[in-house]
Amino acid sequence: MKRSFFPSASAPLRGPELFDISNRSPFRGPGLLRFALKRPKIDDFSNLTAFCGNSFTIGIMKIAIDTRETARTKTGKGWYAFVMVKELIKNDPENQYVLYTQEKTPEFEKYPNVTQKVFPQKGWLWHWAVLQDLKKNPPDFFWATTSTIIPALTPKSLKTFVTVHDLVAFILPEGHNRKAMWIERLTLKRALKKAYRIVTVSENTKQDLKTRFKINDEKIILTPCAASNIFIPRIKKSIMETVTQKYRLPDRFILGVGTLSPRKNFTRLMKAYERLALTHPEVHLVIVGDWGWCCEEIRKESGHPNIHLIGYVEGTDLAAIYNLAEIFVFPSLYEGFGIPPLEAMACGCPVIVSNNSSLPEVVGEAGLKIDPYSISDITNAMEKILNESALREKLIEFGFKQARKFSWKRSAEHLKKEFYSLSKKAVQ
Numbered sequence: 001m002k003r004s005f006f007p008s009a010s011a012p013l014r015g016p017e018l019f020d021i022s023n024r025s026p027f028r029g030p031g032l033l034r035f036a037l038k039r040p041k042i043d044d045f046s047n048l049t050a051f052c053g054n055s056f057t058i059g060i061m062k063i064a065i066d067t068r069e070t071a072r073t074k075t076g077k078g079w080y081a082f083v084m085v086k087e088l089i090k091n092d093p094e095n096q097y098v099l100y101t102q103e104k105t106p107e108f109e110k111y112p113n114v115t116q117k118v119f120p121q122k123g124w125l126w127h128w129a130v131l132q133d134l135k136k137n138p139p140d141f142f143w144a145t146t147s148t149i150i151p152a153l154t155p156k157s158l159k160t161f162v163t164v165h166d167l168v169a170f171i172l173p174e175g176h177n178r179k180a181m182w183i184e185r186l187t188l189k190r191a192l193k194k195a196y197r198i199v200t201v202s203e204n205t206k207q208d209l210k211t212r213f214k215i216n217d218e219k220i221i222l223t224p225c226a227a228s229n230i231f232i233p234r235i236k237k238s239i240m241e242t243v244t245q246k247y248r249l250p251d252r253f254i255l256g257v258g259t260l261s262p263r264k265n266f267t268r269l270m271k272a273y274e275r276l277a278l279t280h281p282e283v284h285l286v287i288v289g290d291w292g293w294c295c296e297e298i299r300k301e302s303g304h305p306n307i308h309l310i311g312y313v314e315g316t317d318l319a320a321i322y323n324l325a326e327i328f329v330f331p332s333l334y335e336g337f338g339i340p341p342l343e344a345m346a347c348g349c350p351v352i353v354s355n356n357s358s359l360p361e362v363v364g365e366a367g368l369k370i371d372p373y374s375i376s377d378i379t380n381a382m383e384k385i386l387n388e389s390a391l392r393e394k395l396i397e398f399g400f401k402q403a404r405k406f407s408w409k410r411s412a413e414h415l416k417k418e419f420y421s422l423s424k425k426a427v428q
Contacts, residue, residue, distance in 0.1 A: 166336025
């Protein structure tokens with residue numbers, strides 16, 4: 001007996017039944033496509049119910065994601081992957097998520113629509129193992145959040161979303177880890193060509209992609225980063241006191257946050273601080289971050305008694321440190337986005353950033369901008385905020401407003417809508 005495509009009061013079709021591609025279904029393959037093309041276009045998926053009746057349900061999608069960076073000590077890319085995936089799975093219980101990793105991320109375990117597939121292999125072997133599994137169990141979409149290796153190797157039949165955080169390997173190769181630089185140079189162009197969609201975190205990186213690789217606008221999805229909701233002003237006094245004692249923080253200090261590597265430009269920040277200390281010896285410099293690559297010069301420069309390198313800090317401890325700092329300085333030579341300035345602004349700390357790459361886009365009018373190659377420029381900006389209380393208050397006020405413009409939830413929702421709109425399971 002043939003089933004009608006149209007819902008009826010007695011036997012409505014739902015979910016998988018609506019998109020049945022078995023031999024019993026009169027609407028399968030091209031037939032369904034021809035039928036769908038005759039229907040009026042639906043641009044807003046929130047109106048599908050109104051159009052099709054309450055019995056219409058979009059079929060379940062299977063979305064696979066590389067979450068390898070979410071379980072380890074996280075920096076910029078790792079935090080992006082962690083928070084974006086968390087927002088997706090938290091607000092999208094209808095679809096299935098398969099997360100490829102080397103070790104499970106505990107925060108993802110509580111969601112019933114999530115499967116974490118663990119592959120213990122290291123390096124290239126991990127990517128190869130995941131690729132073979134994707135071929136064997138193809139999802140509707142695969143999203144590569146931090147690496148371009150798998151997207152460069154996948155068949156075009158696999159709809160791949162690849163996140164490009166920055167083009168540092170091409171624009172500032174001397175400021176990048178050499179191994180990572182060559183991997184990106186060998187894989188990125190091929191990954192971009194094969195990608196179904198390219199996800200990026202800033203308008204600056206989007207323009208870099210368009211200029212260098214001639215990528216069309218419609219292929220790029222913009223999902224800006226944000227400050228997580230733990231970064232708030234006026235944290236409890238007891239927490240601030242505990243953090244001060246735990247990290248042996250000075251009474252007054254200027255703060256820098258980032259991996260200790262050449263691109264973050266901490267050597268020039270320390271030299272700028274040494275000049276500032278001649279007139280403001282009571283203000284120290286505190287730098288938060290793990291040791292990165294090629295950091296010998298940073299070690300040499302950090303000998304000043306008022307410079308404190310306190311290592312990697314995250315969570316509420318980091319939020320408390322932002323609250324305690326007099327000024328936050330981010331003199332990076334190049335950034336795809338730059339999350340720390342947003343975190344500082346959300347905590348009510350006035351911000352100084354470089355005048356390059358994405359950073360003016362991130363801070364807007366809420367921060368002072370400096371030439372990161374000029375030590376005197378960095379010193380003068382710090383001195384200006386320390387000496388001018390009205391400027392300090394203005395930057396704090398503007399910073400709160402600027403930080404609120406960015407939202408992880410909105411970025412994840414935008415990406416989810418792209419999955420829906422591009423899915424073969426969505427009738428338009």
